Amino acid sequence: MPTEVTHPTASPTLDGLFKRVLARRPDALALVDPHNKPRITGQPRKRLTFAQADRAISALAAHFIESGLPANSVIAVQLPNTIEFALTILAAYRAGLVVVPLPLLWRQSELTMALNRTAARAIVTTSRVDGVVHADLAMNAAAEAFSIRHVCGFGDDLPEGMASLDQAIIRESTAARAVIQDGRKAALISFDLTQDGFRPVPRAHLGLIAGGLAISLESDMPQGATVMSAFSPMSFAGLTSSLVVWLLSGGTMVLHHPFDDEVLEQQINEHSCDTLIAPAQLALRLDELDLSAKMPSLRHVIGLWRAPEQVASSPFWTARRARLTDVYLFGEAGLFGARRTAADGSRAPIKPGPHGAPRELPGSSIAGDILLTPKGTLGLRGPMVPVAAYAPPPPPSDSLIASPPRDFVDTGYAARLDRATGAINITAPPSGIMAVGGYRFLAQDLQEWSRRLGQGALLTALPDRLSGHRLAGRAQDNARAREALAELGLNPLMVEAFRDRANAP
Template identity: 80%
Template sequence: MIQTNASPTLDVLFKRILARKPNAPALLDPINKLRVTGQPPKRLTFAEADRAITALAAHFIESGLPSNSVIAVQLPNTVEFALTVLAAHRAGLVVALFPLLWRQAELTVALNRTGARAIVTSSRVDGVVHADLAMNAAAEAFSIRHVCGFGTDLPEGMASLDLAISNGSTTSRAVVQDGRKAAVISFDVTSDGFRPVPRTHLNLIAGGLALSLESDVPQGATIMSAFAPSSFAGLTSSLVIWLLSGGTLALHHPYDGDALEQQIVEHRCDTLVAPAQLALRLAEIDMASRLPTLRNVIGLWRAPEQVASSPPWIAQHAALTDVYLFGEAGLFGARRTAADGAPAAILPGPHSAPREVPGSSISGEIFLTPRGTLALRGPMISPSAYAPPPPSSDSLIAQPPRDYVDTDFAARLDRSTGAICITAPPSGIMAVGGYRFLSQDLQEWARRLGQGALLTALPDRLSGHRLAGRAQDNARAREALAELGLNPLMVEAFRDRASQP
């Protein structure tokens, strides 16, 4: 039973589309899903997706998960991810987004920090047995009561969600669909360390609206998402934009260039969501002839300081929107409209969605702090998650609440144009693609490998940084880091380069 409220949730948005066009295509799996997870690809209409969501929600309820409890989700970019998130919300649960590269060390910390009651994963993803990782992490998290997964060969004690869908239970409970309720928890790394960032449905919808309006995604769009969904940006740029447009969401598990191009052509996608560097590469392949249906490209920059120096956008038949990502703190987008394809100037102050239409709704505010860093304010931001610790003082006067988030990205104003120039990422934080580490953590893990071991982050144009390691015995170093349950980025930093081509 669902009780609706004036402020919508993601499930309410889904049900509105379902009522209008139940037999329209809703979710399309990657065409190479068999290689990624060992399961054949699915194509679901809204009615078929609704039945799967109802069955999954029933499974969570029947498993004894109380309303408002946290369920951790570590899944690839397939239809199961979207179904699980919507099912969790239908059951009144909060979703914790776990990146696929996390291993036992990160999983255990996040499970304990959020008090998660359940974890959902896939049996295998790209050859990695994620089911075993989830079981091992759950054994170290006292709050976990239920472990479940998609796929075959699940370990003993892990419930099959494919079986739950096929059984088709319709058990439900009264859930107030209020957009002000917590919806997801994502995870960031700041100078203060590992930080869970909760957001409401309204926060997510605000982020999706900012992106879809700025990039002019049409109603009924066929959207190709080639960006990992396990972050605020990944979720809003795919699942939320899809629900706002009422179209079709096609998914691509990053990254197979040939498969991506084939999917865009076969599904006649008009909108592409992808890492910005990938989008700029696609512009070099004569997109007009090879991807003729593409009209909107949403390029996500994990390293926003690189936007200003990026090459011009040369694909005239498709517009590019640069999306500036600041970890999990927030984002904003700016569509390229200049004749030369250069990035749009970012001016301080309130910004609207769409940016170029005077009087349109305010989607956020960008400004510089006295520290010379960029700060964000607006409906998608969660200031309390980034609030500084209270000062150690005997004063009984409470500090005023902060209504913005300091991203710690260094920035300045251009004297001639007044535009904001983002000059450097946060100090002491290393970003490798979408994964951020404290530099001191790298040094700590290297010390565990013994004398002479070195683990460092080197600048990289595409991913921000890349990891490099050196030890007396690289093979043993890899084994030791894997046994500690560390991220494979750290493990592979100690690969033997002499054998590389």
């Protein structure tokens, strides 16, 4: 079992937060799988106490150590919203590794890019998710990444050469190594999309914890909460809003793989969840369906906006038993939250300058700064914002003018100041970047992919109220276009843009 070493000036890590809860509540229920997990992954549901989760985490950490992964090496993870994701992330940290989360919608081209740019030594996946064989995707991507030395996964029917992590948990190896628990150490490398392409964004444990605190304190989530997490975890926002928020509350995390409204309602009522974390559009849709009557145990709803420019035009929140907290997401750069007013459910005004957590309490701890840049875009700074990752390139060596260092990240979102109220209004997403739900891509890539399909092919992004954009394609032979895009290893959203409309629902 890995040995914990406490540095004289050490600060909290995510594994340290877990062990604090473990010491207080070893037999309390910690993690609950989605009801429909057998359909999603073909694996049985699990329910783990903190003590049971601890044993699984230690066994997985020992497996990573025995596999020859050195401390501080990089491990890539592509998993659905099930118990295995939480166990794997915490096991990687217990073994002293750095995690690269890979969104489920990423396919071979993006996976290979991420593995090569981070020099990942291992990749963790599951056999299949919603009918897609992710184990084969991981094996194919690993074959194109020189640094990969270990490929492992959960589930049955794993391809030859992929180690079974289910067997590693059962075996419960006692392999150990000393790991310094220091929150300043690197914990996460996620990928953001900017106008220059994909950008790796590294963060320490403290940056992740700062993001979780900004959400949990602003939403006034109670200690020991039973949290329903229905947001994909493979991003900075996904990890902080689920794993970190759960560890900070010290309660139970019930997982839901997005989305099945009936299953979600059943899970919330069965476990008497008091907190729901979900995409904001889903939360507002549940409110329209009388959330208070159907899910009476809910007291806190945390709605995450992947398209923060849509908050201004969102409907009022009507559920009186549950307060809604809007969480504005800006790619991998950072986030901030604002709880809606209890009186009428209108959105809270966002004003420039330092903001605390919670926002309503003067003098509370600083969660970050919101500012307008000279370009008329929204900027962020604070303990969770990795300024160095977004720093502009240095000027040429022969330049006589040195640019002053920047202490904020320009998110690229267009914003303006309302002179009457002093509030900031976010008006448009970054130029040249398209988003379909959680999948982001450059607008120029659409033209490139269309050219590869030959003359007469068209692939375009159309505005969509719920997901930001939706894709539509046209080719002389749609079936051949789908095959070509799949062979290129592109995202299924691109492939399905060329579905036959006559057969579409």
